[in-house]
Amino acid sequence: MSPASSSQPKGQLSPPATNGQLAAARWPVVLLMLLALGLRVGHSLDMSASPLFSQPHMDGLYHLDWARAVAAGEPFPVSLTDGTPAPFFRAPLYPWLLGLVLRLAGDDLLIPRLLQAVLGAFTTGLTWWVGRQAFNQRVGLLAATLAATNWVLIAFDGELLIPTLLVPLLLLAMGLTLGLRRVGPKQQPSPWRALAAGLAWGLAACARPNALLFLPCLLIWLLVTHRRRAWAPALALTLGVMLPILPLTAINAARGDSVLISSQAGVNLWIGNHPESDGSTAWVPGTRGDWWGGYADAISQAEEDAGHTLRPSEVSRHYAARAWQAMRSDPTHALTHMLWKLRLFWTDWELGNNLELRFFVDRFTRVTRFLPLSFSILAPLGLLGLILAGRRELFPLWGFVPVYCLSVVAFFVCARFRVPVLPPLMILAAHGALTLIDYARRQANVRLVASLAFLLAGIVGASQVPFSADSSRANGLWMLGISEARAGHTQVAEGLFAESIDAWPDSALARRSHGITLLALGRAAEAESELGLALRLDPTDTESLDALTGIHISNGRWNRAEELARRSIALLPDLPRAHYNLGRCAVESGETAAGLAEFRSALAADPEHFNAAFAIARVLEGEGAGGAALEAWGRALELGLDSAPESRLLEVADEYLHGLLEAGQAGAAQELLRRLEPRLGDTPAYSRWRAVRNP
Structure with missing residues (x-):
């Protein structure tokens, strides 16, 4: 053990601190927590300029949808087939907490981010607490400084993602577990403290279940460290872990399945x-x-x-x-x-599958982008600290890093999955840095040179990013373009997609999105060319196939459209749009029965597919199917009331009204008009239609 890590002999406890000493130790931490809070609030205010701030996508949107369901008192998730409550696909703790915030504070997405800034401040305080427990005040303060100012932690505290809650829960669990080693030679570890530690680990697992993979390691650690005295705290730890998990298991059982927490593994x-x-x-x-x-x-x-x-x-x-x-x-x-x-996990790059973190930080923030300490320095310094601190009694701290790393590498690697190891690495890095200073002061040259060589090799290795940074920038521009397109800013989106393609010409996603946007802008020839390039880059892209099919249909190239629709169905047999397009091709060639079958396949795959319902009604009407056609028009109307364009909805209403009147159902016709009022109101087209069609 180096003097930098502790001032007492191995295996002995520090003398109890006086109240004055404790107060003096805590004031710097309070200041660091306030610094952490200020940086995180500033970051979120800066990021509010990003369109993804109010319109998150992928996992952030999934969490937001879930939270809004919680706030509204609705079940989530629900079965895709019958809409009944389904077992959890993902661990529910973070969406539940987000839902509670929305329920109390409304749908302003700045509020949860400000509360997450507070969680980030607690992460800073907990980092100090764990570092102080494991080593000493100096290590705790240096680690807390790193946690307060680390740009990755700050950035994730501004996202609607799990790490902002998971990280402080894991630190709390580590700190409580470390306390189980602080006993005298004949004293049994406190079962109550073990129960509290287990509760923290269990709550962390309710946020991300792979936290459970560390539990067997902790039980073995307890048994090795305390031998016969370990059984009571080991049982208490296990009980604590299961207490928050079992209600989730019961909910899943009530929803019809045997799932411990979530079913996504x-x-x-x-x-x-x-x-x-x-x-x-x-x-x-x-x-x-x-x-x-x-x-x-x-x-x-x-x-x-x-x-x-x-x-x-x-x-x-x-x-x-x-x-x-x-x-x-x-x-x-x-x-x-x-x-x-494993290499990706330890590379100095934040791999994004929800957002390109570096791109958005560089583009929208004023302070966060300039904060110090890259992962290429933190990781090797942390691993050096792990080697220097690899004592049995500190296993709950250093052991978490390799076990959690392997739990990520077993699945797939991305920035948000790596975040939980950052605070433990910061504690170990602080210990490593102070140990190096101690080596230099004591002129322990052999140890100093060996440590510096390890550090240099680690920095070089972590800095070797095995892919082009241009792809990250291109993905960031593409994500921005998607958000602008969803907001209806089609021209802005087109420019962003073009810029993304300039950064990475081989991006099939950017070319597909650019083509679809060009199509929306009425530039069909350019769209066709761009979508063709997207398909050459990714022949399995059904969205590009679908958009190209639509272009061919618009231009009357029915044979080519049919070929592309069949390619889409071969890739995704239940793709509604492909069946709908194939039905249009069949009807155009005079094969109405085949077309009707495809339209029905589209509607079976997507019961909300208005265009398929409309096409079914139109075919049945053309065949003189009478009652079947009337029923089909009724279904098309049901689907169109919420989302169909005004002109198409009036066309459906006209056909349905005509059928009702011919069938002598005047009362149903009056009900139809009443149902149209909330959607169409006093629009000129509806007023003209009523003047002609009012029964």
Whole structure:
């Protein structure tokens, strides 16, 4: 043990601090917590200029949808087939907390981010607390300074993502667990403290379940450290872990499945280990790129393979089995891929699958981008501290780093999954830095040179980013473009997509989005060219196929449109838009029966597909199907009331009204008019239509 890490002999406790000493020790921490709070509030205010601030996407949007359901008292998630409450796909603690905030404070998304800034300040205080427990006041203060000013922690405290809650829970759990080693030679560790530590670990698992993987290691640590005296605290620790988890298990059971916390583990294992995986991109092969589309397609694929419907736990087991089979069938590739993911974990780059963190920080913030200490310095300094502090009694701190790292590498690597190791690394890095200073003061040259050589090698290794930074900038511009397009700023979105393509010409996503935007701007020829390039870059992109199919239909190129629609269905058999397009091609060629079957397939795949319902009604009307046509017009009206364009809704209403009057259902006709009023009100088109059609 180095003098920098402790001032007492190994195995002995520090003398109890007086109240004055405690107060003097805490004041610097309070100031650091205030600094952390100010930096995080400033960051969130800066980021409010980003369109993603009010319109998060992917996981942030999923959490927000869940939170809004919680605030409204509605179940979430729900089954995609019948809308009944479904077992948790993801751990619910963070969305529940976010939902409580929205329930109390309204839908202003700045409020939860300000509260998360407070959580970030507590993370700073907890980092000091754990560092002080493990080493001393100097280590705790240096580590807390790093936590207060680390740009990655600050950035994630401004996102609607799990790390902002998970990190302080893990630090609380580590600190309480470290307390279990502070006993005399004949004193049993406190079961009550073990119970509290278990509760903290259990709550962390309710935010992200892979925190549970550290529990067996802690139980072994207790048994090795305290031997026969360990049984009571080990049982208390286990009980504490299970207390917050069992209610979630009960909810899942009441919703019809045996799921401990969440059912996403198997899918994530497949995402990170399928033969095409790059180790970072959260994508199931053969699924759509949006969150809900990908989720639905992943379930459909599993059920198609099984030949019957599956419960969420069965979907998870299906993908876990596929992942293990892939690894067993090519163990050399599996090992190489695991080593690649391990390299990604320790590389100085924040891999984004929700947002490109560096891009958005550089583009929108004034202070955060200039904060010190990159990961290429923190990681090797932290690993040096881990080696120097690798004593058995400190295992709850240093042991967490490799165990949690492996729990991420087993699945897939991204910045938000790496965040939980940052505060422990900061504590270990502070210990390592102070130890180096101590070596220099004592002229322990051999140890100093060896440590500096290790540090230099680690810095060089972590700095070698194995991919182009241009792709990160291109992805960031693409994300901005998507947000602008959703906000209706089509021209701005087009410029961002073009800029993204300039940064990375081989981005299929950017070219597809650019093509769709050009199409919306009426530049069909340019759109067709861009979408063709997108398809050459990614022949499996069903969204590009769909957009190109629409262009061919608009230009009367029915044979080409049919070919592309069939390609889409071959890739995704339940893709509603592809079946709808194929139905249009069939009707155009005179094969109305085939067209009707495709329209019905589209509506079966997406019961909210208004265009498919409209097409079914139109075909049945043309065939003189009478009652069946009237029923179809009624269904089209039901779907169109919320979302159909005004002109198309009036067309449906006209046909439906005509059918009702011919069938002698004047009362139903009057009800139809009453239902149209809230949607169309006093619009000129509706007023003219009523003047002609009022029964």
